[in-house]
Amino acid sequence: MPLNELEKAVLEALLRKTPNELHILERQLKEIDVSSRRNTGGGFYCKLEPNKIAEPSSAKFIGGVFADVEGLSHPMAFVLFIKEGFIDTLEGAATDENTANIDFSNVRFEIIE
Amino acid sequence: MADAITSSDFYNLTILQAGKDIGDLLSHPGEIPGAIASVAPGLGPIAELPQAVSGALGVIRAIGTVGAGATDDLSNPNADTTVPQLPDQNKLNHIFGNPDHNLDPVVQQFGGQSAAYNAIEQAAINGLGSGTGTYTTVVEVGGANVTVTGAYVNGVPRIGTAFIP
Numbered sequence: 001m002p003l004n005e006l007e008k009a010v011l012e013a014l015l016r017k018t019p020n021e022l023h024i025l026e027r028q029l030k031e032i033d034v035s036s037r038r039n040t041g042g043g044f045y046c047k048l049e050p051n052k053i054a055e056p057s058s059a060k061f062i063g064g065v066f067a068d069v070e071g072l073s074h075p076m077a078f079v080l081f082i083k084e085g086f087i088d089t090l091e092g093a094a095t096d097e098n099t100a101n102i103d104f105s106n107v108r109f110e111i112i113e
Numbered sequence: 114m115a116d117a118i119t120s121s122d123f124y125n126l127t128i129l130q131a132g133k134d135i136g137d138l139l140s141h142p143g144e145i146p147g148a149i150a151s152v153a154p155g156l157g158p159i160a161e162l163p164q165a166v167s168g169a170l171g172v173i174r175a176i177g178t179v180g181a182g183a184t185d186d187l188s189n190p191n192a193d194t195t196v197p198q199l200p201d202q203n204k205l206n207h208i209f210g211n212p213d214h215n216l217d218p219v220v221q222q223f224g225g226q227s228a229a230y231n232a233i234e235q236a237a238i239n240g241l242g243s244g245t246g247t248y249t250t251v252v253e254v255g256g257a258n259v260t261v262t263g264a265y266v267n268g269v270p271r272i273g274t275a276f277i278p
Contacts, residue, residue: 040203040206040207040210041201041203041204041206041207042201042203042204042205042206042207042208043207043273043274045211060278061260061276061278063249063260063262064249064262066247066264074264074266074271075246075247075264076273077247077249077262077263077264077273077274079262079274079276081213083213088213089213091211091274093207093208093262093263093273093274094273095263095264095266095271095272095273096201096204096266096271098201098203099203100203112247
């Protein structure tokens with residue numbers, strides 16, 4: 001599955017947080033696929049399949065990106081987890097709100113950095 | 114003499130270190146000698162605990178008071194629901210159900226997910242104080258460095274997610 005608009009925007013914002021790893025992670029993001037998505041009610045998890053021909057990263061996670069998401073009163077927090085050098089999972093976490101009825105693939109949002 | 118929560122004040126209790134999950138205890142008040150406990154929809158637990166039991170639970174801190182005489186109207190729309198309460202089960206599953214978050218040692222130390230969540234949130238409150246907007250910070254909880262990120266709600270830092278990298 002391809003990335004949805006929210007995932008694309010969040011990943012771009014997250015990569016800008018790590019200038020030293022930017023080129024490595026950009027190469028991993030080329031031709032990246034989404035293998036699964038799960039809305040937990042407290043946010044979502046998006047499991048990613050990166051380009052593993054690329055060089056591994058030394059980062060373990062990248063955070064510090066938030067977004068106002070339609071249907072939520074407070075910003076969502078986003079974290080990209082990197083496992084054994086490769087992009088693994090994008091997490092979106094709501095604050096004090098239930099996300100069960102939000103379709104994250106068809107939602108309006110605004111990135112906060 | 115009991116550590117009483119009177120009918121005119123609601124307190125939200127946070128266990129900083131506990132041998133048992135307060136959610137479990139409050140759902141089985143019969144297991145607490147001399148305790149009266151109930152859960153008000155939307156308002157969290159209302160509890161009256163004997164002092165000895167409070168001590169056994171660990172350090173219980175009253176975070177705030179809301180709504181004089183609120184027991185007369187448990188659906189009080191003016192109640193400040195942003196003061197920390199027992200966390201939502203979806204939130205607990207989201208944070209603690211992901212093994213990549215590496216939080217099992219914290220859950221074990223505090224005796225349950227609710228207690229661990231409250232300990233993390235209390236550590237964030239202690240470390241950050243009041244504010245606005247969003248935050249990402251690292252707090253020490255039970256000897257572990259936990260990365261926490263979220264947003265301030267009515268000036269209080271609330272948890273979006275937490276993990277040990």
